[in-house]
Amino acid sequence: MNKNKAKGAIRPKQAREGFFGKFGYFWARALTNFKQNLFVSMVTVATITLALLLTSLFLLVYVNLQGMAEGWSEKVQITAYFDKEPTPLAAAALRTRVEAIPGTKKVRYVSQEEAVQRFRKRLKGQESLLEGITADVLPSSFEITLDRDHRDGAELDRYVKALKKVAGIGEVQYGEEWVKRFNTFMNFVRIVGAVLGTFLALAVLFIVSNTIKLTVYARKEELEVLGLVGATRFFMKAPFLIEGVLQGALGAVLSLALLTGCYYLFLNNAGNFLSVNPAAYGILFLPPAYLAAIFGGGVFLGFFGSLASLRRFITI
Amino acid sequence: MIQLHHVHLSYPGESTALSDVSLRISKGDFVFLTGPSGAGKSTLLKLLYADLKPTRGQVLIDGQNLAMLSKSQIPYLRRSIGVVFQDYKLLPTRTVLENVAITLEVLGWGKREIGQKVYQVLKRMGIADKVNAYPPRLSGGEQQRVALARALVNDPKILIADEPTGNLDDANKEEILSIFKEANVRGTTVVVATHDRRVIENSHRRVIRLEKGHVVEVVDEQK
Structure with a gap:
Protein backbone atom coordinates (compact mmCIF):
# COMPACT_ATOMS: atom_id res chain seq x y z
CA MET A 1 0.00 0.00 0.00
CA ASN A 2 1.56 3.29 -0.94
CA LYS A 3 1.93 6.14 1.48
CA ASN A 4 -0.60 8.51 -0.07
CA LYS A 5 -3.25 5.89 -0.30
CA ALA A 6 -2.64 4.96 3.30
CA LYS A 7 -3.08 8.53 4.45
CA GLY A 8 -6.02 9.14 2.17
CA ALA A 9 -7.82 6.08 3.41
CA ILE A 10 -7.83 7.41 6.94
CA ARG A 11 -8.22 11.15 6.60
CA PRO A 12 -7.12 13.63 3.97
CA LYS A 13 -4.38 16.11 4.76
CA GLN A 14 -5.70 19.51 5.72
CA ALA A 15 -4.95 22.65 3.74
CA ARG A 16 -3.20 24.45 6.60
CA GLU A 17 -0.77 21.66 7.31
CA GLY A 18 2.89 22.17 6.54
CA PHE A 19 5.35 24.65 7.94
CA PHE A 20 4.15 27.97 6.55
CA GLY A 21 0.47 27.28 6.95
CA LYS A 22 0.96 26.65 10.63
CA PHE A 23 3.83 28.97 11.42
CA GLY A 24 1.54 31.59 12.94
CA TYR A 25 -0.11 28.92 15.04
CA PHE A 26 3.21 27.48 16.21
CA TRP A 27 4.50 30.92 17.11
CA ALA A 28 1.37 31.76 19.10
CA ARG A 29 1.45 28.33 20.74
CA ALA A 30 5.10 28.79 21.75
CA LEU A 31 4.37 32.16 23.33
CA THR A 32 1.31 30.80 25.15
CA ASN A 33 3.30 27.79 26.39
CA PHE A 34 6.00 30.15 27.61
CA LYS A 35 3.42 32.07 29.62
CA GLN A 36 1.54 29.00 30.83
CA ASN A 37 4.76 27.41 32.05
CA LEU A 38 6.30 30.65 33.21
CA PHE A 39 8.26 29.29 36.16
CA VAL A 40 9.84 26.44 34.24
CA SER A 41 10.56 28.75 31.30
CA MET A 42 12.23 31.29 33.55
CA VAL A 43 14.38 28.60 35.16
CA THR A 44 15.58 27.60 31.69
CA VAL A 45 16.24 31.21 30.70
CA ALA A 46 18.12 31.82 33.96
CA THR A 47 20.25 28.71 33.44
CA ILE A 48 21.12 29.73 29.90
CA THR A 49 21.84 33.28 31.08
CA LEU A 50 24.25 32.14 33.79
CA ALA A 51 25.92 29.58 31.54
CA LEU A 52 26.50 32.13 28.80
CA LEU A 53 27.59 34.79 31.29
CA LEU A 54 30.27 32.43 32.58
CA THR A 55 31.34 31.67 29.03
CA SER A 56 31.49 35.33 28.08
CA LEU A 57 33.46 36.24 31.19
CA PHE A 58 35.89 33.50 30.28
CA LEU A 59 36.11 34.87 26.74
CA LEU A 60 36.63 38.36 28.12
CA VAL A 61 39.60 37.16 30.14
CA TYR A 62 40.97 35.22 27.17
CA VAL A 63 40.60 38.12 24.74
CA ASN A 64 42.34 40.44 27.16
CA LEU A 65 45.18 38.00 27.78
CA GLN A 66 45.64 37.80 24.03
CA GLY A 67 45.60 41.59 23.81
CA MET A 68 48.18 41.72 26.55
CA ALA A 69 50.33 39.18 24.75
CA GLU A 70 50.02 41.22 21.60
CA GLY A 71 51.20 44.27 23.53
CA TRP A 72 54.12 42.41 25.06
CA SER A 73 55.17 40.87 21.83
CA GLU A 74 55.51 44.37 20.41
CA LYS A 75 58.55 44.49 22.66
CA VAL A 76 60.25 41.82 20.60
CA TYR A 174 67.12 40.34 20.29
CA GLY A 175 66.62 39.31 23.90
CA GLU A 176 66.61 35.58 23.07
CA GLU A 177 65.98 34.48 26.65
CA TRP A 178 63.08 36.86 27.10
CA VAL A 179 61.43 35.72 23.89
CA LYS A 180 61.80 32.09 24.92
CA ARG A 181 60.26 32.70 28.32
CA PHE A 182 57.50 34.76 26.83
CA ASN A 183 56.64 32.04 24.30
CA THR A 184 56.63 29.39 26.99
CA PHE A 185 54.29 31.54 29.04
CA MET A 186 51.98 32.12 26.09
CA ASN A 187 51.88 28.42 25.25
CA PHE A 188 50.98 27.74 28.87
CA VAL A 189 48.19 30.33 28.71
CA ARG A 190 46.89 28.79 25.48
CA ILE A 191 46.85 25.26 26.89
CA VAL A 192 45.21 26.31 30.15
CA GLY A 193 42.71 28.39 28.14
CA ALA A 194 41.87 25.47 25.86
CA VAL A 195 41.47 23.03 28.77
CA LEU A 196 39.38 25.41 30.87
CA GLY A 197 37.37 26.45 27.81
CA THR A 198 36.63 22.83 26.92
CA PHE A 199 35.53 22.02 30.46
CA LEU A 200 33.43 25.14 30.60
CA ALA A 201 31.79 24.39 27.24
CA LEU A 202 31.05 20.81 28.33
CA ALA A 203 29.63 21.99 31.66
CA VAL A 204 27.44 24.56 29.90
CA LEU A 205 26.19 21.97 27.41
CA PHE A 206 25.51 19.46 30.16
CA ILE A 207 23.69 21.86 32.48
CA VAL A 208 21.63 23.57 29.78
CA SER A 209 20.67 20.37 28.01
CA ASN A 210 19.62 18.76 31.29
CA THR A 211 17.58 21.78 32.31
CA ILE A 212 15.79 21.72 28.98
CA LYS A 213 15.30 17.99 29.31
CA LEU A 214 13.62 18.55 32.66
CA THR A 215 11.34 21.22 31.23
CA VAL A 216 10.33 18.93 28.39
CA TYR A 217 9.88 16.10 30.87
CA ALA A 218 7.58 18.33 32.92
CA ARG A 219 5.37 18.58 29.85
CA LYS A 220 5.52 15.01 28.64
CA GLU A 221 1.78 14.68 29.17
CA GLU A 222 1.21 17.41 26.64
CA LEU A 223 3.29 15.49 24.13
CA GLU A 224 1.42 12.31 24.96
CA VAL A 225 -1.97 13.96 24.43
CA LEU A 226 -0.83 15.56 21.19
CA GLY A 227 0.31 12.16 19.99
CA LEU A 228 -3.05 10.60 20.88
CA VAL A 229 -5.11 13.14 18.98
CA GLY A 230 -3.02 12.62 15.86
CA ALA A 231 -0.42 15.36 15.87
CA THR A 232 2.49 14.74 13.53
CA ARG A 233 6.01 14.73 14.90
CA PHE A 234 6.62 18.12 13.34
CA PHE A 235 3.42 19.56 14.83
CA MET A 236 4.52 18.43 18.29
CA LYS A 237 8.09 19.63 17.97
CA ALA A 238 7.68 23.01 16.29
CA PRO A 239 6.28 25.01 19.24
CA PHE A 240 8.84 23.46 21.60
CA LEU A 241 11.67 24.34 19.24
CA ILE A 242 10.43 27.92 18.83
CA GLU A 243 10.20 28.10 22.60
CA GLY A 244 13.75 26.75 22.89
CA VAL A 245 15.04 29.35 20.44
CA LEU A 246 13.17 32.10 22.33
CA GLN A 247 14.57 30.95 25.66
CA GLY A 248 18.07 30.69 24.22
CA ALA A 249 17.88 34.14 22.62
CA LEU A 250 16.45 35.68 25.78
CA GLY A 251 19.13 34.01 27.90
CA ALA A 252 21.85 35.26 25.53
CA VAL A 253 20.52 38.84 25.54
CA LEU A 254 20.29 38.82 29.34
CA SER A 255 23.80 37.41 29.72
CA LEU A 256 25.20 40.05 27.36
CA ALA A 257 23.34 42.76 29.26
CA LEU A 258 24.80 41.47 32.53
CA LEU A 259 28.25 41.23 30.97
CA THR A 260 28.01 44.82 29.71
CA GLY A 261 26.80 45.91 33.15
CA CYS A 262 29.67 44.12 34.92
CA TYR A 263 32.15 45.55 32.44
CA TYR A 264 31.12 49.16 32.85
CA LEU A 265 30.66 48.90 36.60
CA PHE A 266 33.76 47.01 37.61
CA LEU A 267 36.15 46.08 34.85
CA ASN A 268 36.42 49.08 32.59
CA ASN A 269 38.94 50.89 34.79
CA ALA A 270 40.44 47.89 36.48
CA GLY A 271 43.22 47.78 33.88
CA ASN A 272 44.73 50.97 35.17
CA PHE A 273 44.49 49.71 38.68
CA LEU A 274 46.13 46.42 37.89
CA SER A 275 48.49 48.05 35.39
CA VAL A 276 49.21 44.76 33.71
CA ASN A 277 48.42 45.86 30.23
CA PRO A 278 51.39 47.60 28.64
CA ALA A 279 49.15 49.24 26.07
CA ALA A 280 47.30 50.80 29.02
CA TYR A 281 43.94 50.78 27.35
CA GLY A 282 42.32 49.16 30.34
CA ILE A 283 40.41 45.90 29.97
CA LEU A 284 38.93 45.50 26.53
CA PHE A 285 35.26 44.58 25.96
CA LEU A 286 34.45 41.63 23.72
CA PRO A 287 34.60 42.41 19.99
CA PRO A 288 31.25 42.34 18.09
CA ALA A 289 32.04 38.98 16.48
CA TYR A 290 32.27 37.39 19.95
CA LEU A 291 29.01 39.02 21.05
CA ALA A 292 27.30 37.68 17.93
CA ALA A 293 28.79 34.24 18.64
CA ILE A 294 27.42 34.29 22.21
CA PHE A 295 23.97 35.21 20.93
CA GLY A 296 24.24 32.48 18.31
CA GLY A 297 25.38 30.08 21.05
CA GLY A 298 22.25 30.84 23.08
CA VAL A 299 19.96 30.20 20.13
CA PHE A 300 21.90 27.04 19.30
CA LEU A 301 21.64 25.75 22.88
CA GLY A 302 17.90 26.46 23.00
CA PHE A 303 17.16 24.84 19.66
CA PHE A 304 19.32 21.74 19.86
CA GLY A 305 18.72 21.28 23.58
CA SER A 306 15.00 21.10 22.87
CA LEU A 307 15.44 18.94 19.81
CA ALA A 308 17.56 16.40 21.67
CA SER A 309 15.14 16.30 24.61
CA LEU A 310 12.06 15.93 22.41
CA ARG A 311 13.52 12.82 20.83
CA ARG A 312 13.20 11.03 24.14
CA PHE A 313 9.56 11.86 24.62
CA ILE A 314 8.08 11.66 21.14
CA THR A 315 7.69 8.05 20.31
CA ILE A 316 5.88 8.23 16.98
CA MET B 1 -14.36 -1.52 11.00
CA ILE B 2 -12.00 -3.29 13.42
CA GLN B 3 -10.53 -6.72 12.76
CA LEU B 4 -7.95 -8.68 14.70
CA HIS B 5 -6.52 -11.85 13.16
CA HIS B 6 -4.62 -14.23 15.43
CA VAL B 7 -2.96 -11.41 17.31
CA HIS B 8 -0.13 -12.26 19.69
CA LEU B 9 1.65 -9.70 21.78
CA SER B 10 4.37 -10.17 24.32
CA TYR B 11 6.29 -7.44 26.07
CA PRO B 12 10.03 -8.02 26.01
CA GLY B 13 11.12 -10.02 29.04
CA GLU B 14 7.56 -10.51 30.28
CA SER B 15 4.83 -13.03 29.81
CA THR B 16 2.43 -12.93 26.88
CA ALA B 17 -0.11 -10.06 27.05
CA LEU B 18 -2.32 -11.25 24.21
CA SER B 19 -2.47 -14.70 22.70
CA ASP B 20 -4.22 -15.65 19.47
CA VAL B 21 -6.88 -12.96 19.70
CA SER B 22 -9.22 -12.79 16.72
CA LEU B 23 -12.28 -10.57 16.62
CA ARG B 24 -14.33 -8.41 14.37
CA ILE B 25 -16.14 -5.27 15.36
CA SER B 26 -18.44 -3.87 12.70
CA LYS B 27 -19.05 -0.29 11.85
CA GLY B 28 -21.50 1.28 14.31
CA ASP B 29 -21.00 -1.41 16.95
CA PHE B 30 -20.88 -0.71 20.67
CA VAL B 31 -18.64 -3.24 22.38
CA PHE B 32 -17.52 -3.77 25.95
CA LEU B 33 -14.17 -5.35 26.57
CA THR B 34 -14.06 -6.91 29.99
CA GLY B 35 -11.98 -9.17 32.17
CA PRO B 36 -9.88 -9.00 35.32
CA SER B 37 -6.90 -6.71 35.72
CA GLY B 38 -3.99 -7.89 33.61
CA ALA B 39 -6.28 -9.71 31.18
CA GLY B 40 -4.95 -7.63 28.29
CA LYS B 41 -7.78 -5.09 27.86
CA SER B 42 -5.57 -2.01 27.80
CA THR B 43 -3.04 -3.77 25.60
CA LEU B 44 -5.74 -4.60 23.08
CA LEU B 45 -6.95 -1.00 23.04
CA LYS B 46 -3.39 0.24 22.51
CA LEU B 47 -3.15 -1.98 19.46
CA LEU B 48 -6.19 -0.25 17.98
CA TYR B 49 -4.66 3.21 18.07
CA ALA B 50 -1.22 1.92 17.09
CA ASP B 51 0.47 2.64 20.39
CA LEU B 52 1.69 -0.96 20.27
CA LYS B 53 2.37 -3.32 17.41
CA PRO B 54 1.45 -6.99 17.62
CA THR B 55 4.30 -9.49 17.84
CA ARG B 56 2.34 -11.69 15.42
CA GLY B 57 -0.99 -11.45 13.66
CA GLN B 58 -2.74 -8.52 12.06
CA VAL B 59 -4.83 -5.58 13.15
CA LEU B 60 -7.03 -3.93 10.53
CA ILE B 61 -8.82 -0.64 11.04
CA ASP B 62 -11.22 0.39 8.31
CA GLY B 63 -9.55 -2.09 5.99
CA GLN B 64 -6.08 -0.78 6.70
CA ASN B 65 -3.44 -3.13 8.05
CA LEU B 66 -1.71 -1.26 10.88
CA ALA B 67 1.46 -3.32 10.46
CA MET B 68 1.90 -1.61 7.10
CA LEU B 69 1.73 1.87 8.60
CA SER B 70 4.96 3.79 8.89
CA LYS B 71 5.54 5.92 11.99
CA SER B 72 4.73 9.07 10.05
CA GLN B 73 1.34 7.63 9.03
CA ILE B 74 0.22 6.84 12.57
CA PRO B 75 -0.99 10.41 13.30
CA TYR B 76 -3.39 10.20 10.36
CA LEU B 77 -4.85 6.97 11.73
CA ARG B 78 -5.26 8.51 15.18
CA ARG B 79 -7.22 11.46 13.80
CA SER B 80 -10.08 9.09 13.10
CA ILE B 81 -9.96 7.55 16.58
CA GLY B 82 -10.99 9.25 19.82
CA VAL B 83 -9.35 7.90 22.98
CA VAL B 84 -10.50 8.37 26.59
CA PHE B 85 -8.62 7.29 29.71
CA GLN B 86 -9.55 6.62 33.29
CA ASP B 87 -7.10 9.34 34.40
CA TYR B 88 -8.46 11.71 31.71
CA LYS B 89 -5.02 12.96 30.62
CA LEU B 90 -6.11 16.59 30.62
CA LEU B 91 -3.52 19.35 30.60
CA PRO B 92 -3.78 21.19 33.91
CA THR B 93 -2.31 24.47 32.65
CA ARG B 94 -4.81 24.75 29.79
CA THR B 95 -8.46 25.71 30.02
CA VAL B 96 -11.26 23.33 29.11
CA LEU B 97 -11.59 25.11 25.77
CA GLU B 98 -7.88 24.71 25.04
CA ASN B 99 -7.88 21.07 26.12
CA VAL B 100 -10.68 20.19 23.74
CA ALA B 101 -9.36 22.46 20.98
CA ILE B 102 -6.11 20.45 20.70
CA THR B 103 -7.86 17.82 18.58
CA LEU B 104 -9.01 20.41 16.05
CA GLU B 105 -5.79 22.44 16.10
CA VAL B 106 -3.94 19.32 15.03
CA LEU B 107 -6.31 19.10 12.06
CA GLY B 108 -5.50 22.68 11.08
CA TRP B 109 -8.87 24.24 11.90
CA GLY B 110 -9.17 28.01 12.24
CA LYS B 111 -9.57 29.62 15.64
CA ARG B 112 -13.17 30.69 15.05
CA GLU B 113 -14.39 27.32 13.80
CA ILE B 114 -12.64 25.67 16.72
CA GLY B 115 -14.40 27.96 19.19
CA GLN B 116 -17.81 27.19 17.71
CA LYS B 117 -17.29 23.46 17.47
CA VAL B 118 -15.83 23.13 20.97
CA TYR B 119 -18.72 25.08 22.43
CA GLN B 120 -21.21 22.80 20.67
CA VAL B 121 -19.62 19.66 21.94
CA LEU B 122 -19.24 20.99 25.50
CA LYS B 123 -22.94 21.87 25.40
CA ARG B 124 -23.71 18.31 24.38
CA MET B 125 -21.69 17.13 27.38
CA GLY B 126 -23.48 19.55 29.67
CA ILE B 127 -20.38 21.50 30.68
CA ALA B 128 -20.59 24.55 28.39
CA ASP B 129 -20.35 26.81 31.44
CA LYS B 130 -16.89 25.39 32.27
CA VAL B 131 -15.33 26.47 29.01
CA ASN B 132 -12.76 28.75 30.66
CA ALA B 133 -12.16 26.65 33.77
CA TYR B 134 -8.95 24.75 34.41
CA PRO B 135 -9.24 20.94 34.80
CA PRO B 136 -7.92 20.70 38.37
CA ARG B 137 -10.89 22.82 39.47
CA LEU B 138 -13.43 20.42 37.97
CA SER B 139 -15.04 17.37 39.54
CA GLY B 140 -14.15 13.87 38.33
CA GLY B 141 -17.31 13.62 36.26
CA GLU B 142 -16.68 16.99 34.66
CA GLN B 143 -13.09 16.10 33.87
CA GLN B 144 -14.18 12.87 32.24
CA ARG B 145 -16.66 14.83 30.13
CA VAL B 146 -13.90 17.20 29.00
CA ALA B 147 -11.81 14.17 28.03
CA LEU B 148 -14.81 12.79 26.13
CA ALA B 149 -15.35 16.14 24.43
CA ARG B 150 -11.71 16.11 23.31
CA ALA B 151 -12.14 12.60 21.92
CA LEU B 152 -15.45 13.32 20.16
CA VAL B 153 -15.02 16.89 18.93
CA ASN B 154 -13.87 15.85 15.47
CA ASP B 155 -16.59 13.16 15.11
CA PRO B 156 -14.19 10.22 15.02
CA LYS B 157 -15.06 6.96 13.33
CA ILE B 158 -14.02 5.03 16.42
CA LEU B 159 -14.19 5.90 20.12
CA ILE B 160 -11.97 3.93 22.46
CA ALA B 161 -12.29 4.23 26.24
CA ASP B 162 -10.12 2.56 28.89
CA GLU B 163 -11.99 2.23 32.20
CA PRO B 164 -13.84 5.52 31.63
CA THR B 165 -16.10 5.10 34.65
CA GLY B 166 -13.52 3.80 37.10
CA ASN B 167 -13.35 6.94 39.21
CA LEU B 168 -16.99 8.01 38.98
CA ASP B 169 -20.08 7.69 41.15
CA ASP B 170 -23.19 5.95 39.82
CA ALA B 171 -24.95 9.10 38.59
CA ASN B 172 -21.89 10.19 36.66
CA LYS B 173 -21.38 6.68 35.28
CA GLU B 174 -24.88 6.78 33.82
CA GLU B 175 -24.34 10.15 32.23
CA ILE B 176 -20.98 9.21 30.74
CA LEU B 177 -22.48 6.02 29.34
CA SER B 178 -25.35 7.95 27.80
CA ILE B 179 -22.77 10.14 26.02
CA PHE B 180 -21.12 6.99 24.65
CA LYS B 181 -24.50 5.77 23.46
CA GLU B 182 -25.28 9.07 21.83
CA ALA B 183 -21.95 9.04 19.99
CA ASN B 184 -22.75 5.51 18.90
CA VAL B 185 -26.13 6.58 17.58
CA ARG B 186 -24.36 9.27 15.55
CA GLY B 187 -22.39 6.51 13.82
CA THR B 188 -19.22 6.21 15.89
CA THR B 189 -18.01 2.70 16.63
CA VAL B 190 -17.46 2.47 20.39
CA VAL B 191 -15.08 0.14 22.24
CA VAL B 192 -15.10 0.44 26.04
CA ALA B 193 -12.79 -1.53 28.30
CA THR B 194 -14.23 -1.92 31.78
CA HIS B 195 -14.43 -4.41 34.62
CA ASP B 196 -17.51 -2.75 36.03
CA ARG B 197 -20.21 -5.45 35.77
CA ARG B 198 -23.09 -3.11 36.48
CA VAL B 199 -22.17 -0.84 33.62
CA ILE B 200 -22.11 -3.83 31.28
CA GLU B 201 -25.28 -5.42 32.56
CA ASN B 202 -27.30 -2.22 32.28
CA SER B 203 -26.15 -1.50 28.76
CA HIS B 204 -27.21 -4.66 26.92
CA ARG B 205 -24.37 -4.49 24.44
CA ARG B 206 -21.95 -6.95 22.98
CA VAL B 207 -19.34 -8.05 25.52
CA ILE B 208 -15.92 -9.51 24.75
CA ARG B 209 -14.36 -11.17 27.74
CA LEU B 210 -10.60 -11.49 28.01
CA GLU B 211 -8.64 -13.62 30.45
CA LYS B 212 -4.88 -13.97 30.56
CA GLY B 213 -4.59 -12.60 27.05
CA HIS B 214 -7.22 -14.92 25.50
CA VAL B 215 -10.73 -14.15 24.33
CA VAL B 216 -12.75 -16.51 26.52
CA GLU B 217 -16.28 -15.42 25.80
CA VAL B 218 -18.24 -13.21 23.43
CA VAL B 219 -21.75 -12.36 24.56
CA ASP B 220 -24.07 -10.55 22.26
CA GLU B 221 -26.76 -9.22 24.58
CA GLN B 222 -28.68 -7.54 21.78
CA LYS B 223 -29.46 -10.84 20.11
Missing part, protein backbone atom coordinates in the same frame (compact mmCIF):
# COMPACT_ATOMS: atom_id res chain seq x y z
CA GLN A 77 62.73 44.08 18.88
CA ILE A 78 65.94 43.29 17.06
CA THR A 79 68.94 45.51 17.32
CA ALA A 80 71.38 45.08 14.43
CA TYR A 81 74.81 46.66 14.74
CA PHE A 82 76.97 47.50 11.75
CA ASP A 83 80.39 46.05 11.03
CA LYS A 84 81.73 49.57 10.68
CA GLU A 85 80.07 52.94 10.81
CA PRO A 86 78.23 53.35 7.48
CA THR A 87 78.01 56.55 5.49
CA PRO A 88 74.45 57.90 5.30
CA LEU A 89 74.22 56.55 1.77
CA ALA A 90 75.44 53.11 2.77
CA ALA A 91 73.01 53.14 5.74
CA ALA A 92 70.12 53.89 3.37
CA ALA A 93 71.16 51.04 1.08
CA LEU A 94 71.42 48.67 4.06
CA ARG A 95 67.96 49.73 5.28
CA THR A 96 66.48 48.83 1.90
CA ARG A 97 68.06 45.40 2.07
CA VAL A 98 66.85 44.82 5.62
CA GLU A 99 63.34 45.98 4.73
CA ALA A 100 63.32 43.43 1.92
CA ILE A 101 63.58 40.53 4.43
CA PRO A 102 60.11 39.00 4.86
CA GLY A 103 58.65 39.84 8.27
CA THR A 104 60.17 43.27 8.64
CA LYS A 105 57.63 45.75 9.94
CA LYS A 106 59.67 48.82 10.75
CA VAL A 107 63.36 49.71 10.60
CA ARG A 108 64.63 52.60 12.64
CA TYR A 109 68.14 53.99 12.35
CA VAL A 110 69.74 54.88 15.68
CA SER A 111 72.70 57.14 15.14
CA GLN A 112 75.77 57.25 17.43
CA GLU A 113 74.56 60.57 18.89
CA GLU A 114 71.17 59.14 19.71
CA ALA A 115 72.75 56.10 21.28
CA VAL A 116 74.87 58.23 23.59
CA GLN A 117 71.88 60.40 24.51
CA ARG A 118 69.88 57.32 25.45
CA PHE A 119 72.77 56.05 27.50
CA ARG A 120 73.01 59.36 29.34
CA LYS A 121 69.32 59.30 30.08
CA ARG A 122 69.62 55.87 31.53
CA LEU A 123 72.47 56.89 33.81
CA LYS A 124 70.80 60.04 35.03
CA GLY A 125 72.32 61.23 38.32
CA GLN A 126 75.56 59.44 37.64
CA GLU A 127 76.71 61.63 34.76
CA SER A 128 80.23 61.67 36.15
CA LEU A 129 80.68 58.17 34.81
CA LEU A 130 80.22 59.46 31.29
CA GLU A 131 82.86 62.14 31.45
CA GLY A 132 85.16 62.00 28.49
CA ILE A 133 82.89 59.65 26.52
CA THR A 134 82.18 60.79 23.01
CA ALA A 135 79.65 59.59 20.48
CA ASP A 136 82.20 57.39 18.65
CA VAL A 137 82.32 54.94 21.53
CA LEU A 138 78.81 53.64 20.92
CA PRO A 139 77.96 52.12 17.54
CA SER A 140 74.99 53.19 15.49
CA SER A 141 72.37 50.52 14.78
CA PHE A 142 69.05 49.52 13.23
CA GLU A 143 66.13 48.80 15.57
CA ILE A 144 63.83 46.41 13.77
CA THR A 145 60.24 45.59 14.70
CA LEU A 146 58.66 42.51 13.18
CA ASP A 147 55.27 41.52 11.83
CA ARG A 148 53.02 39.66 14.27
CA ASP A 149 53.74 36.30 12.61
CA HIS A 150 57.51 36.62 12.87
CA ARG A 151 57.71 37.51 16.54
CA ASP A 152 58.04 34.08 18.05
CA GLY A 153 60.01 30.85 18.01
CA ALA A 154 61.30 29.47 14.74
CA GLU A 155 60.12 32.40 12.65
CA LEU A 156 62.19 34.76 14.74
CA ASP A 157 65.29 32.55 14.46
CA ARG A 158 64.84 32.36 10.70
CA TYR A 159 64.54 36.11 10.50
CA VAL A 160 67.70 36.66 12.54
CA LYS A 161 69.64 34.24 10.32
CA ALA A 162 68.49 36.10 7.21
CA LEU A 163 69.45 39.39 8.82
CA LYS A 164 72.92 38.19 9.71
CA LYS A 165 73.54 37.30 6.07
CA VAL A 166 73.10 40.91 4.99
CA ALA A 167 76.57 42.26 4.24
CA GLY A 168 77.43 45.13 6.56
CA ILE A 169 75.39 43.84 9.49
CA GLY A 170 77.53 42.64 12.36
CA GLU A 171 76.18 41.73 15.77
CA VAL A 172 72.45 41.08 16.19
CA GLN A 173 70.70 41.24 19.60
